[in-house]
Amino acid sequence: MSALHYRAVFISDIHLGTRDTHCEQLLDFLQQVQCEQLYLLGDVIDIWKAKSGWHWPMQSHNVMHHILDKASRGTQVSYIPGNHDEALRAYANTIFEGVNIVMEAEHHTADGKRLLLLHGDEFDNAVRHSKMLHALGSHAYDLLLVLNRWQNYWRRRMGMPHWSLAGFIKQHARQARAHIESYEQAAAHEAKRRGYDGIVCGHIHQAADKTVDGIRYLNTGDWVENCTAIAEDFSGQLHLICWPRQREALLSEACPPPLRVDRLKDMAA
């Protein structure tokens, strides 16, 4: 029995098919949460990675099964493919096992706000460089440390000044930050241009809830590092959830969903 009730839940960047997905966390989240609408905002299945070795344990299967189970029990499930599952874009505007596949969607909150929903690789021009930095990533870090020591030995011998790895990383962290900000601005700009009150997207694995240029910018984050989601309660308030950090607190405060007037009308009819 689910404990947490939301009007809508938005998740993305699950990357099923890779070894990186926190399947157990996600499965726990899906089991504890009940919602009227579930939006999957892309990179749910990592079809890119399938080419270099598919990793599909029972847990990945369970995640898919649970999502389809929700769809069969009355949750409206919408799936907006991202760039890692872009093969599914060919199936846009079809319904698969109760899951509505669409290129983008519009969500109306309980308090009447219009939100644009998409994956977000549409704004890749703004983050192209940070992707490259991302690829450089943690594996290169250890190697850099070794090279830095070796390099400074030779620089000293040649009478050159010391070169700082810490400074190099700081500089690149600043650049990565700047690219994330460009992405957020590009997303907010698109929502504003099209007359929306806000945008919910994913793609950059950087969960957020902020106002950018007068537009509510929400990013669902990911389930490979952060285990985050956006959820709308029955009053229309939107919340950024970091599941591992907030799980206990959310479950201890959980209360049943409000009775909906339209449902009461249906029952009376």
Ligand SMILES: [Mn+2]
């Ligand atoms: Mn993506």
